[in-house]
Amino acid sequence: MRARRIEEAVFKMLMVLATLLVAASLLAVLAIVLIKGLPALTLDMVTKTPKGGYYLGKEGGVLNAIAGSLCLGIGATVAALLLSLPIVFYLQDEYGGRSRLAGMVRLSLDVLWGIPSIVYGAFGFAIMLYFGLRASLLGGIIALCLVELPIMARAMHEVVRMVPAELKEASYALGATRLETGRQVVWRYALPGVITAILLAFGRGIGDAAAVLFTAGYTDYLPSSLTEPAASLPLAVFFQIGTPFPQVQQRAYASGAILLAIVLLLSAIFRLLARRSEVHVLR
């Protein structure tokens, strides 16, 4: 009898310790990067591009990477959204959801979901070589779109699946077509979940280095056209931390802090948007 109680107490203590450890380590990650990064975060860092000698410690900033990351992230997310929406709608019962193709699509999404982004980068690179393209913003957008697509589609699929069949029936019973029901009923009902799915995918895309390494390249200039290489914040961090100069390494932390700030800010905004669109969800 006492042994049971002791066991319970011991495990409970272990559980609390584990939870605290998880919380502490994750918060430590946030804290240390922000603490180390904020001192080096000058106005120059966010408003200027690297000038000559930047990587040796001279002046400039990472505006090229900030702008590049935003272009890459937004481009890839929009592209992934344009693909995900039709796929997810197809998987509904009233479209192709019960067909063999749908089963295969679901499996494909599961397969694609777990593929490491470096593999997408290698694939993107292979395709670019085949077509004779060089590292460019467009290449990076395509590779990131591939990374984001399964994440977005899977999350959206879960949400659209949850739309009550009876709600859709209420629309069909009034004589609506599938398209009308999809646009006016399903879309509105699933909106909070869709917004969250977009956030998830965008966060993953903007933070990814492995996929853009081969495909977007890097440059010290602001993104000017789809066919020119583009910088990105994760790679900016990586390159700066790799130099032997402490001032430049400091800037790596600052860049990391900027990236973190962007991700956290976007997260907060999207969550707010999702919350506000929950108005129509039936309890």
Place this chain on the structure above:
Amino acid sequence: MSHISIRELNVSYDGHPALKDISVDIPDGQITAIIGPSGCGKTTLLRCCNRLIDLTDGAQVNGSVLIDGVNILDPSVDIITLRKKTGYLAQRPYPLPMSIYDNVAYGPRIHGLKDRRRLDQIVEHCLRATSLWSEVKDRLKSPAAKLSVGQQQRLCLARALAVEPEVLLGDEPTSALDPISAQQVEKRLVELKGAYTIVLVTHILRQAKRLADYVIFLYMGELVEHGPAAEVFQNPRDTRTKAYLGGEVS
């Protein structure tokens, strides 16, 4: 008003028969109640009348359901126009994810009505017909999900009326409501019956006795007895009907 004729209707789900050889005429302009113990096929029969049965996986339908002489089960029938003719009220109210106004205006809008003034008129008319108007006229733009369950069901009725149907189909439309709201919905249905043919599925015998002009009794997928309410309730002919009405089976 539309005339509904069901002839030799057979429905099975994945091989299991749900309705066997149903043939019956549903009278115009009256409230017809489909009664019977649970699982006997009442909802299946109802859903054949507006082809909602199409949405059920694995359902096989044979026979004919004639509305105004046209067999609606024929694959070449224009489902959209059919569903405009038949309004549907489900067991639990499902307000569309939009404002109260847009819920009622949804039907007319998708069928092509764009004139704002006409829409305003229709919305007001239908909300008055379900006695919701006084309760919601100051918040037509607020989300429908915020209404109480009873109000939501009346909204669903208003929504169904907005497309100017001739038939109203109700699948136990008051079973999810509190007694007062249920009473209100029942009252509205009685008021509407002259202008519409109303078919209600109900498992509450007392409700059938209150509302029905005509009764269809189903048992295990078979049409056991049908006729004017007074006859069926006072002088049931079949033993199964007697057993059900007497409370031996439920």
Place this chain on the structure above:
Amino acid sequence: MSREAKDRLAAGVTAIAAILCLVLAFGIAIALLVKSRPILATSSVSRLLLSSSWHPMKREFGLYPFIVGTLWVSGLAMAIAVPICLLTAVYISEYSHRRVRAIAKPLLDLLAGIPPVVFGLWGVLAIVPLVAALADRAGSFSSGYSVLAGGIVLAIMIFPIVISVTEEVLRKVPLDARAASLALGATRWQTTKHVLLRAALPGVFAAMVLGFSRAFGETMAVLMVVGNVPAIPRSLFDPAYPLPALIANNYGEMMSIPLYDSALMFAALVLLAVVLVFNVLATLVLRGLERRIA
């Protein structure tokens, strides 16, 4: 265009998108296979996978050290993560106050969104010196850039996703199962141990597998702390060179040395194959669980 025509057009578009998705999935495997053909023509698969000789200039592309390195680092990450995540997930799901759970879920989602490169930064800052100091205490030398550093950073990186999925799996076990056990007088921990974990075992296992394949395929965070020396690590304090890091680091040289690009594409193919197997397995188990409970 009539309403029906618009509806049919939209349905067509969705079908095309679905087919595109399929094409993509197959396309990746096929493209990598095609690019790997040159190197597969010169060496057998077993030579590539089992040889430790990595000398690209001499056309020797033994991937063994990298595979071993990947396994060491991912394995260590799992060894750290599995017990901690399990304990945390059980705590959140069964023991904690409702408010803790309400904060925990969104917090975990937030933390799952931290970019890997940030974890790498933190690793360089905090973990690498720690490992160097530990090695010093243990009597061996290490620069800090090691399997241990990689394992720790990876473990922390996969905490959010493994905890989230495990917690969700535990929540799906019906309340009745717990109620029955508690009603018989079992303690909460006994209920968890004997009833909950047993019922949710496939799902928990699937969550762990998902975590493993995330760890296996992670590039950036590991690359920054693991040392990138192409040799088989002999201890936790030795550096390693996981497959993703290999591909990422040598992208620059890959075009100038013959067959190098093909070798790296083959490495990507190996990564793909391993991760695929694990992920499909885990997802099948998770879906099977859902169907059983639903």
